[in-house]
Amino acid sequence: MSTVKVKVNGVEVECPANATVLEAARLAGIEIPTLCYMKEINAIGACRICVTEVSGARGLVAACVYPVAEGMEINTNSQKAYNARKMTLELILSNHRRDCLTCDRNQNCELQKLAKDYNIKDVRFGHPEELKPQIEDSMIHLIRDNSKCILCRRCVAVCKEMQGIGVIGPNDRGFETHISCAFDRNLEETACVSCGQCITVCPTGALTERDCTDKVWNALADKSKFVVVGTAPSVRVTLGECFDMPVGTNVQGKMVAALRRLGFDKVFDVDVTADLTILEEGTEFLERLNSGENLPLITSCSPGWVKFCEHYYPEFIPNLSSCKSPQQMFGAMMKTYYAEKMGIDPKDIFVVSIMPCTAKKFERFRDYQEAVPGLRDVDAAITTRELARMIATAGISFKDLPDEDFDPAFGISSGAGVIFGATGGVMEAALRTVTEIVTGQELKKLEFTEVRGTEGIKEAQYDLGGRLVRVAVASGLSNARALLERVKSGEAQYDMIEIMACPGGCVNGGGQPIQPQSVRNFVDLRAKRAAAIYDADKEMKLRKSHENPVIKEIYDTYLEKPGSHKAHKILHTKYQARSKYPGVAVAE
């Protein structure tokens, strides 16, 4: 790679020839502020907060998109640049509803941080008293308040470019500009898939998840309820970020300890039902492989992906695995098997799931998700962020907690269950089990490295006891779209496909801790969090779903065998085609 030498505030640095001023400054240890910029996704130079003085340029330049050149002198902190940024900030703040104290993003807001860094003591413009909340809360998972929107368009960019959906965009013009759906309809009237990626990139509190912590607190206070909690695979490697721990720290032990201190009657691991998913889905896969019907089998763990499939690719619904997701299997098993085992009326069991995902809030309300008729499998689905909020409310000093183990009934899981949290993990877990079942021999090497990594689409072929099995893995819905188009056109053929809605999988889910864009632009969160997951798997003795003693006991004493009639009743579900334009009369 060719490089150039530039001077940043008088200090010479060597940087790649295709770097931007922003990146060159970063190499010199200077962070130029940004608001609209997202590396590779939203490089539009629109918000003007990154304006910087550069030798040879006529005015200030937008550092996020301005390319470096040999010998360029960059002055990031000239008074001219500082004054321009401060003015831009004041103008943004002039119609931003500044209810910081009661805002969801208090102390984790990029605008608030800039106002502090730039020493804004007074906003001279606008009429803040006239700003009223503009709430759009038609969806189960999300609340939009445009009175806090700064029009950076990061949500628009992730929705359209990264997820290939584009149900939101700027409407109208000038002062009237606002982000909303076509014709200002509610989000529920669009084909939004509830992935929540827009929430994780919002710099302010304009987009937040629908908080369900009150529901959980109420259940915990209700003595008639037996409150169980289950944590998704990826939450253990991200929760620490909410307590200032480095990205990619595995805090499983502390997380369990915290949940116990919050007062849950049992603290369980959804990894166990991830193992259960593998047994059910693996069986389903082998059945389809034998019959040749409905191949490729496509995984159904990611509710954002499932909803995407229903809206945009209904022709692939028969290919979806009929398995419920691990969250729903967890709830279903709690209200059937576990209730029976413990002699508790399922009505008195309150199931809470801790998820990296906002679509899980939607999934809970889907049809065919009641193993016990009339009772939802899961009673509350909260995100990693909401759990962190509860831990803070309870005054628990998270970093000082001892490491504790899950309660054993649903606490022993395999490494295969843990890796569900990263793209390729479900595929690898399935391959570990399916290969051993088909060949009857112990796998020598458990790592299926071809399906690992943060690449959007991965392909591999494996020999399954003499039969070649072609697999593909996609994460991020625009990648899923590209993959499915290739399958549709016949250009590519697979036997099994794993799709996760969020790029990188659940570790980068819409319910995960929010990292400011200044971090996201330079740190690959997906890779760091996934590395912690694969490390956890590597260190486990038990690494195959079908060897999990809890799973064995479940089948021996309750479900008979994978794919049994009873297993289907409790652990499987159905899907429905949904319109691509739900709110619009279709003109053919």
Add this chain to the structure above:
Amino acid sequence: MNRTQVRSGKSTDKARSGSRISPQPEEKFSEIKKVIEKYADREGCLIQVLHEAQQIYGYLPMEVQQFIARSLDLPLSEVAGVLSFYSFFSVKPRGQHTIRVCLGTACYVRGGKKIVDHLCESLNVGVGDTTEDGKFTFEIARCIGACGLAPAVMIDDTVYKQVTPAKIDAILSRY
């Protein structure tokens, strides 16, 4: 689009008739489809398609936007967003003729606002509305680039110069 013509208020030329035999909606959709096919391979063709679709359909209601979004494989939000950005696109049925009073700086200081007030009263409509008889849609333009003719009024593609409240009545009577 036809070439813009400039006329003085005194002009006695026969005003352009906006009327044409309007085809049935299905025919209009197939006409729009032809436009889309013409542009389909070109990136950034949305605005051009919207322009021509508006000429065919008269305005761009939700069904038409949805049809265009699907045909061009664009998110509906993008089509609707572009449409709401540009004031020349309309989502409501339009009158036979469109009156646009310029309120750019030059026209404003030369009395454009008086024409607006006068028309609101005489046509009994608000800005952006269409008269009850469906004859005129009344809009405001922000500089049509005819500052030397201020205050200017556009009716369809015709620009009228140095208009006054009195003159505008005479002009409209010819439509």
